[in-house]
Amino acid sequence: MLNIITHHQAPKEKMLSGNPDEAVSFVSKFNVGLPNHIFTIDPKTNKILAKTFEHHENEKLRQYIFDGMGILNFYFLPNRPTDGFKNKKPKKSDIQYATHLYVDVDDPSPETLNKIQSHSPPPSIVIFSGGGYQAFWALNTPCSNFMQIESTNKSIAVRLDGDHCHNVDRIMRIPGTINMPNAKKQASGRIPTLAYEVK
Numbered sequence: 429m430l431n432i433i434t435h436h437q438a439p440k441e442k443m444l445s446g447n448p449d450e451a452v453s454f455v456s457k458f459n460v461g462l463p464n465h466i467f468t469i470d471p472k473t474n475k476i477l478a479k480t481f482e483h484h485e486n487e488k489l490r491q492y493i494f495d496g497m498g499i500l501n502f503y504f505l506p507n508r509p510t511d512g513f514k515n516k517k518p519k520k521s522d523i524q525y526a527t528h529l530y531v532d533v534d535d536p537s538p539e540t541l542n543k544i545q546s547h548s549p550p551p552s553i554v555i556f557s558g559g560g561y562q563a564f565w566a567l568n569t570p571c572s573n574f575m576q577i578e579s580t581n582k583s584i585a586v587r588l589d590g591d592h593c594h595n596v597d598r599i600m601r602i603p604g605t606i607n608m609p610n611a612k613k614q615a616s617g618r619i620p621t622l623a624y625e626v627k
Contacts, residue, residue, distance in 0.1 A: 430529065430576070430577075446498060446605060448491075448494045450604030451602045451604035454504075463514065466602075467505070470500055471500075471610040478515050479492065493602075498608065499608065502605040503600055504600060505597075505599055507525070508524050508525050509523055520596060526574065526596050529564070529580055531563050531584045532562045533563075533588055535561075540588075541556075543589075547587065547588065551563035553625065554626040555603050556623060558601065558607025558621035559618065561626075563588075578595060581594035606622055607621045607622070
Protein backbone atom coordinates (compact mmCIF):
# COMPACT_ATOMS: atom_id res chain seq x y z
CA MET A 429 0.00 0.00 0.00
CA LEU A 430 1.31 3.45 -0.91
CA ASN A 431 1.87 5.83 2.00
CA ILE A 432 0.31 9.20 1.16
CA ILE A 433 0.71 12.60 2.78
CA THR A 434 -2.65 14.35 3.07
CA HIS A 435 -3.20 18.08 3.37
CA HIS A 436 -5.88 20.27 1.89
CA GLN A 437 -7.79 23.45 2.53
CA ALA A 438 -11.06 24.79 1.17
CA PRO A 439 -10.98 26.69 -2.17
CA LYS A 440 -11.10 30.43 -2.68
CA GLU A 441 -11.78 32.45 -5.82
CA LYS A 442 -9.05 34.03 -7.94
CA MET A 443 -9.24 36.78 -10.54
CA LEU A 444 -7.79 36.26 -14.02
CA SER A 445 -4.29 37.65 -13.67
CA GLY A 446 -1.06 35.80 -14.29
CA ASN A 447 1.16 35.55 -11.22
CA PRO A 448 4.77 34.49 -11.99
CA ASP A 449 5.69 34.64 -8.28
CA GLU A 450 2.96 32.12 -7.45
CA ALA A 451 4.12 29.92 -10.32
CA VAL A 452 7.75 29.93 -9.16
CA SER A 453 6.78 29.32 -5.54
CA PHE A 454 4.62 26.37 -6.53
CA VAL A 455 7.16 24.52 -8.67
CA SER A 456 9.92 25.21 -6.15
CA LYS A 457 8.05 23.41 -3.37
CA PHE A 458 7.92 20.32 -5.59
CA ASN A 459 11.69 20.48 -6.15
CA VAL A 460 13.27 21.82 -2.97
CA GLY A 461 16.98 22.27 -3.63
CA LEU A 462 16.63 20.62 -7.05
CA PRO A 463 16.31 21.88 -10.65
CA ASN A 464 12.91 23.05 -11.92
CA HIS A 465 11.95 21.47 -15.24
CA ILE A 466 9.55 23.77 -17.11
CA PHE A 467 7.66 22.93 -20.30
CA THR A 468 5.76 25.27 -22.58
CA ILE A 469 3.25 24.45 -25.30
CA ASP A 470 2.43 27.04 -27.94
CA PRO A 471 -1.38 26.98 -28.44
CA LYS A 472 -0.96 28.09 -32.06
CA THR A 473 1.54 25.44 -33.14
CA ASN A 474 1.37 22.85 -30.31
CA LYS A 475 5.18 23.00 -30.22
CA ILE A 476 6.67 21.86 -26.91
CA LEU A 477 9.75 23.54 -25.48
CA ALA A 478 11.58 22.23 -22.40
CA LYS A 479 13.85 24.35 -20.22
CA THR A 480 15.61 23.50 -16.96
CA PHE A 481 16.34 26.08 -14.25
CA GLU A 482 18.68 25.34 -11.36
CA HIS A 483 17.22 25.77 -7.88
CA HIS A 484 19.06 29.08 -7.39
CA GLU A 485 17.70 30.55 -10.66
CA ASN A 486 14.25 31.50 -9.39
CA GLU A 487 14.47 35.08 -10.64
CA LYS A 488 15.46 33.83 -14.08
CA LEU A 489 12.54 31.40 -13.97
CA ARG A 490 10.16 34.13 -12.85
CA GLN A 491 11.19 36.30 -15.81
CA TYR A 492 10.81 33.35 -18.20
CA ILE A 493 7.25 32.77 -17.04
CA PHE A 494 6.48 36.50 -17.09
CA ASP A 495 7.69 36.79 -20.70
CA GLY A 496 5.49 33.91 -21.88
CA MET A 497 2.43 34.70 -19.78
CA GLY A 498 -0.73 34.84 -21.88
CA ILE A 499 1.17 33.49 -24.90
CA LEU A 500 2.29 29.99 -23.93
CA ASN A 501 0.95 27.23 -21.70
CA PHE A 502 3.26 26.33 -18.80
CA TYR A 503 3.75 22.89 -17.25
CA PHE A 504 5.96 21.20 -14.66
CA LEU A 505 7.12 17.64 -13.97
CA PRO A 506 5.62 16.31 -10.70
CA ASN A 507 7.86 13.23 -10.45
CA ARG A 508 11.62 13.09 -10.02
CA PRO A 509 13.73 12.65 -13.17
CA THR A 510 17.08 10.93 -13.35
CA ASP A 511 20.24 12.81 -12.42
CA GLY A 512 21.47 14.97 -15.28
CA PHE A 513 18.06 15.23 -16.96
CA LYS A 514 17.54 18.70 -18.44
CA ASN A 515 16.08 20.73 -21.29
CA LYS A 516 13.90 18.01 -22.82
CA LYS A 517 10.42 16.55 -22.51
CA PRO A 518 10.60 13.43 -20.35
CA LYS A 519 10.02 9.85 -21.37
CA LYS A 520 9.24 7.15 -18.83
CA SER A 521 12.89 6.06 -18.94
CA ASP A 522 13.84 9.57 -17.74
CA ILE A 523 11.93 9.18 -14.46
CA GLN A 524 13.93 8.03 -11.45
CA TYR A 525 11.01 7.65 -9.06
CA ALA A 526 7.51 8.90 -8.38
CA THR A 527 6.86 11.39 -5.60
CA HIS A 528 3.14 11.89 -6.25
CA LEU A 529 0.00 10.20 -7.43
CA TYR A 530 -2.26 12.42 -9.54
CA VAL A 531 -5.38 12.81 -11.60
CA ASP A 532 -6.54 15.30 -14.25
CA VAL A 533 -10.30 15.84 -14.47
CA ASP A 534 -11.45 17.94 -17.42
CA ASP A 535 -14.58 19.29 -15.74
CA PRO A 536 -14.59 22.67 -13.94
CA SER A 537 -17.89 22.14 -12.12
CA PRO A 538 -18.24 22.62 -8.35
CA GLU A 539 -19.49 19.04 -8.19
CA THR A 540 -16.18 17.81 -9.58
CA LEU A 541 -14.19 19.82 -7.05
CA ASN A 542 -16.36 18.50 -4.23
CA LYS A 543 -15.87 14.94 -5.46
CA ILE A 544 -12.08 15.43 -5.54
CA GLN A 545 -12.00 16.99 -2.07
CA SER A 546 -14.17 14.18 -0.71
CA HIS A 547 -11.86 11.47 -2.03
CA SER A 548 -10.31 9.21 0.62
CA PRO A 549 -7.56 9.94 1.27
CA PRO A 550 -7.97 13.62 0.33
CA PRO A 551 -5.43 15.11 -2.08
CA SER A 552 -2.40 17.00 -0.81
CA ILE A 553 -2.75 19.63 -3.55
CA VAL A 554 -5.54 20.63 -5.94
CA ILE A 555 -5.02 22.88 -8.95
CA PHE A 556 -7.73 24.52 -11.02
CA SER A 557 -6.13 24.07 -14.43
CA GLY A 558 -8.36 26.46 -16.35
CA GLY A 559 -10.39 23.63 -17.85
CA GLY A 560 -10.88 21.42 -14.82
CA TYR A 561 -8.95 20.19 -11.81
CA GLN A 562 -5.66 18.41 -11.24
CA ALA A 563 -5.18 16.71 -7.87
CA PHE A 564 -1.97 15.38 -6.33
CA TRP A 565 -1.30 12.94 -3.50
CA ALA A 566 2.23 13.31 -2.10
CA LEU A 567 3.92 10.03 -1.20
CA ASN A 568 5.75 9.79 2.13
CA THR A 569 8.32 7.58 0.42
CA PRO A 570 9.38 7.95 -3.25
CA CYS A 571 8.39 4.92 -5.30
CA SER A 572 10.12 3.37 -8.32
CA ASN A 573 7.44 0.73 -8.85
CA PHE A 574 5.90 2.49 -11.83
CA MET A 575 3.39 -0.28 -12.52
CA GLN A 576 1.96 0.25 -9.04
CA ILE A 577 1.97 4.04 -9.39
CA GLU A 578 0.28 4.03 -12.79
CA SER A 579 -2.25 1.41 -11.72
CA THR A 580 -3.16 3.53 -8.70
CA ASN A 581 -3.42 6.66 -10.87
CA LYS A 582 -5.78 4.77 -13.18
CA SER A 583 -7.93 3.68 -10.24
CA ILE A 584 -8.16 7.26 -8.98
CA ALA A 585 -9.11 8.42 -12.49
CA VAL A 586 -11.91 5.85 -12.66
CA ARG A 587 -13.30 6.99 -9.31
CA LEU A 588 -13.11 10.69 -10.22
CA ASP A 589 -13.95 10.47 -13.95
CA GLY A 590 -10.44 11.61 -14.80
CA ASP A 591 -8.63 11.71 -18.11
CA HIS A 592 -6.02 9.28 -19.47
CA CYS A 593 -3.13 10.94 -17.59
CA HIS A 594 -1.78 8.13 -15.41
CA ASN A 595 1.77 7.90 -16.81
CA VAL A 596 4.68 8.71 -14.48
CA ASP A 597 6.28 11.04 -17.04
CA ARG A 598 3.17 13.23 -17.27
CA ILE A 599 3.61 17.01 -17.18
CA MET A 600 0.98 19.12 -15.40
CA ARG A 601 -0.28 22.70 -15.42
CA ILE A 602 1.56 25.33 -13.36
CA PRO A 603 -0.76 27.43 -11.17
CA GLY A 604 -0.31 31.17 -11.47
CA THR A 605 -0.13 30.88 -15.27
CA ILE A 606 -2.86 31.39 -17.84
CA ASN A 607 -4.37 28.44 -19.69
CA MET A 608 -4.30 29.50 -23.34
CA PRO A 609 -6.71 27.36 -25.41
CA ASN A 610 -5.71 26.20 -28.87
CA ALA A 611 -7.94 26.74 -31.91
CA LYS A 612 -9.95 23.55 -31.33
CA LYS A 613 -10.71 24.48 -27.73
CA GLN A 614 -11.50 28.07 -28.70
CA ALA A 615 -14.02 26.75 -31.21
CA SER A 616 -15.77 24.90 -28.38
CA GLY A 617 -16.04 28.13 -26.39
CA ARG A 618 -12.93 27.99 -24.21
CA ILE A 619 -11.24 31.29 -23.36
CA PRO A 620 -7.92 32.14 -21.63
CA THR A 621 -8.34 31.24 -17.97
CA LEU A 622 -6.12 31.53 -14.92
CA ALA A 623 -4.81 28.33 -13.37
CA TYR A 624 -4.43 28.49 -9.60
CA GLU A 625 -3.86 26.32 -6.57
CA VAL A 626 -7.07 25.72 -4.64
CA LYS A 627 -6.47 26.89 -1.07
